[in-house]
Amino acid sequence: MAHRFLASTPLLSRTSLSLTARARAAVPAQYANYVTASAVVMAGGKAKKAAPKVKAQSNSFRKKKAADDDKGESGSGGATRLNEKYYKPSVPVKVEEFLPSTATKEHVGQVLGFPSTVIPALAQTAYPTLLSEQFELIKPAALVVRESTVSFLEKVDKAMKTPSSQSRIVLTGEAGSGKSALLLQTVSHCLSAGWIVIYVPKASTWMNSSFAYNKVANTTSFVQPLLASNLVGQIQNVNKSVLDKITTSETAMVGRHEVEKGTKLSALLEVGVKDQFAAQDVMEVFMKEIGAQNGIPTLIAVDEVNSFFRPSQYLSQDGKELDPEHLKLPKLFLNYISGKSTFKHGAIVAATSDTLLANKSEVLDVTLGVKEVSPYKRLSQTILPWTQGLTSVEVPNYTREEAKGVFDYYKKANIFFDAASEPLFLNKFITSNGNPRKFFTSCAKGI
Amino acid sequence: MLHLLGVNLPDQKLVQYALPLFYGIGQKTALKVLATLSIHKTCKIADLSEPQVNQLSTLLSDMKIESDLRKQIRANIMHHRSIGSYVGRRHAMGLPVRGQNTKNNAKTARRLNGRWLKAEKREYSSSTRSIIPSAESPFESFFNRKWF
Numbered sequence: 001m002a003h004r005f006l007a008s009t010p011l012l013s014r015t016s017l018s019l020t021a022r023a024r025a026a027v028p029a030q031y032a033n034y035v036t037a038s039a040v041v042m043a044g045g046k047a048k049k050a051a052p053k054v055k056a057q058s059n060s061f062r063k064k065k066a067a068d069d070d071k072g073e074s075g076s077g078g079a080t081r082l083n084e085k086y087y088k089p090s091v092p093v094k095v096e097e098f099l100p101s102t103a104t105k106e107h108v109g110q111v112l113g114f115p116s117t118v119i120p121a122l123a124q125t126a127y128p129t130l131l132s133e134q135f136e137l138i139k140p141a142a143l144v145v146r147e148s149t150v151s152f153l154e155k156v157d158k159a160m161k162t163p164s165s166q167s168r169i170v171l172t173g174e175a176g177s178g179k180s181a182l183l184l185q186t187v188s189h190c191l192s193a194g195w196i197v198i199y200v201p202k203a204s205t206w207m208n209s210s211f212a213y214n215k216v217a218n219t220t221s222f223v224q225p226l227l228a229s230n231l232v233g234q235i236q237n238v239n240k241s242v243l244d245k246i247t248t249s250e251t252a253m254v255g256r257h258e259v260e261k262g263t264k265l266s267a268l269l270e271v272g273v274k275d276q277f278a279a280q281d282v283m284e285v286f287m288k289e290i291g292a293q294n295g296i297p298t299l300i301a302v303d304e305v306n307s308f309f310r311p312s313q314y315l316s317q318d319g320k321e322l323d324p325e326h327l328k329l330p331k332l333f334l335n336y337i338s339g340k341s342t343f344k345h346g347a348i349v350a351a352t353s354d355t356l357l358a359n360k361s362e363v364l365d366v367t368l369g370v371k372e373v374s375p376y377k378r379l380s381q382t383i384l385p386w387t388q389g390l391t392s393v394e395v396p397n398y399t400r401e402e403a404k405g406v407f408d409y410y411k412k413a414n415i416f417f418d419a420a421s422e423p424l425f426l427n428k429f430i431t432s433n434g435n436p437r438k439f440f441t442s443c444a445k446g447i
Numbered sequence: 448m449l450h451l452l453g454v455n456l457p458d459q460k461l462v463q464y465a466l467p468l469f470y471g472i473g474q475k476t477a478l479k480v481l482a483t484l485s486i487h488k489t490c491k492i493a494d495l496s497e498p499q500v501n502q503l504s505t506l507l508s509d510m511k512i513e514s515d516l517r518k519q520i521r522a523n524i525m526h527h528r529s530i531g532s533y534v535g536r537r538h539a540m541g542l543p544v545r546g547q548n549t550k551n552n553a554k555t556a557r558r559l560n561g562r563w564l565k566a567e568k569r570e571y572s573s574s575t576r577s578i579i580p581s582a583e584s585p586f587e588s589f590f591n592r593k594w595f
Contacts, residue, residue: 209488222485315482 086445087137090413095142098185099192103145103153109405113142118191121238125201128180128303129355134440138413143181144406148395152182153189155393156347160195160297165342165389168350170305172370173395175354176437180303182395183351187301195346196239196290196298200231203304204359206330207312213327215317222314223328228279231329232272235286240266242296248289254281265289280328287332291343298346300336305350308334309361309383323382338386368392397434406436410443417446449492449500452507453514458493465492471512480506524563539564 096102098112114122119141127135135141159167171179180201187199200206211227236243243266252259255278257271265286272282290298302308308330311321324330335341337348352370353359363379365371367387373379398406404425411420418424432438441447449456456465466477481488484502486495495503511519527535537544541561543553 212487212490212494213485215485313488315478317483317485319479319482 088415088417088444090138090415092139093142093409093412095140095409098143098145098188100153100189103150103185103189105147105150107145108147108150109144109401111142111144111405111409113140114188115192118188121191121197122184122188122199124234124237125199127184128201128353130176130437131180131184134444137415137444138410142409143185144402144409145185146178146182146402147399148178148393149182149185152393153186156186156189156299156349157193159347160193161345163342163344164291164298164300164336164346164348165339167347167391168337168339168389169348169391169393170364170368171349171351171395172368172392174397174435176435177395177397178436179351179395180353181436183301183303183349186349187299190297190299190301191238194242194296196242196296198235198298198300199238200300200302200333201304203302203330204307204353204356206327207307207314207324208358209313209315213314216328220316221326221328221331222322223280225276225279228283228329229272229276232269232279232282232286236266236269236273243269246289246293246296248285249292252281252285254278254285259285283329283332287336287341291341291346294344296345298343300333300346300348302333302337302348302350304353304355304359305337306352306361306364307359308337309364309387310359311380311383313358325382325386334386337390339389363387398429398436398439399434400429403429403434403439406439407443415444449495451500451504452512456492458491460492461488462486462490462492462495463488469507469512471510471516472507476510521563528564 093111095111095113097115099115102110102112122141126132127141155167155169171182173179187197190197205211206224206227211224213222213224215222244264246265247262248259248265248268249261251261254268254271255275257275257278259268259271268282268286268289272279272286290296308324311323312327312330314322314327316322316326324334336343337350352361352364361383362371362373363383364387366373366379367384368390369392407420407425407428410416416424428439428442432442448458452469454469456468463477463481466472466480467474472480480486480503481490483506484499486499524535524538528539529535534544538561541557542549543556544560547553547556
């Protein structure tokens, strides 16, 4: 039965035409004059190819050509530019805003964009890597409202009046199932609702030895001054309006500066931005202050949290890998994630990531029940205590309704090379098993 | 370009991969140096602060690298030569030292062994030859000639 559908759709013609030819054929007439950067490069490249190439044999490995003639057509220059050979340039789609009022059961299956008040805040911190590819292709950035979104946001709303130690949730699920997306939706929801939000999109960059670190005298701990300063700046920019309402409850010493009682928290954070060596102290005072007040709830949202539960790539002075508890900034967050410190009102939501093998944490997987390991295998006894008391929420693949909503959105954005129809939707949905990431790559790249 | 202890370290190179440019420092020792000085793995030479450069130079001058190491290696091999051992003779002849087969496959030894002794001879090649007694006995220098 299925093969009759395949015969009738243009899917069979895939092998006869090249990808670029199909892309050119599929562009509608009104976009015929659409000039892409790669088209210009291709025109230049063809002119160069007409002249016979006489290349001297160069033995130097160090010589790098600034513009590679052979690969002139592949337009992808930097990380943000999408390769126009593989992606069809999309049309901007008009979407409603994702607000607390629209995140309800009636809107399940609808694709809603981030509110205009939230977008500048989200621009402070980068989007998670693979999601940012999708947002690059189809503008404006938007995510589908799922059943799991609705139920999860209800949970988060209940946590608004309870201490954060009672709501420490980790989102788990298979690769590409929508954990980071759900976390983004939670962040957006809490920002719209007026919470203080501390969003860390890539916790792995804290642990992979990419920031400078210094030993604190007479202790086994290390400080990452530049990282702390960056984080303080991000928090300040994301929560500008909210932080003016809270003031410090006592005088504090941060680095070489003294912060008097009654200073606004935004002024406190400014100290950390200007002096990176005071930033760690600023973070600690800041977290204590927002935890002590019960007017405004706080959300800590950490993506790639599995990198907090395994040895980092930093080295101690003995040459051994440092545990996260020896790095002051990750330890500060681990205190809240494990419940050792708590906010009076708030929640901690984290998402695991399967992106890099170097970030995998067996201890976390075993404690959350995601993975089973032999009882004879010895798990790290230094990291195990930090994983106690975490609740795991599994993020499933798309249901048919949600996938249909996403498919309609992609159809409006005009990213399909083949004609978008019900059989095509069935094809994509079944072959990707409803996995959101695989569904997107299958729709956008046709693979 | 940071000039440290006789070696030029390019600014855009990661410290982890610039340190092995010193003779006597390899990948493992470079990581140990980074760990001791608390330098992160993605730090470039240009990112090092003045106190860090001073600490690095102090640490490196305490290690046996560059000319000190070369002298030690040369001294070890010269010792074998001066006591007239088998090892010394093989170094002088440019053949494998550790009992390898020479029927076939002694290419690396033929290419590399004996360069420490040649350097020694080159150093003492001018007027000082007659003053410093030769380590070889008269018959040894006849038997050790490679071709006649």
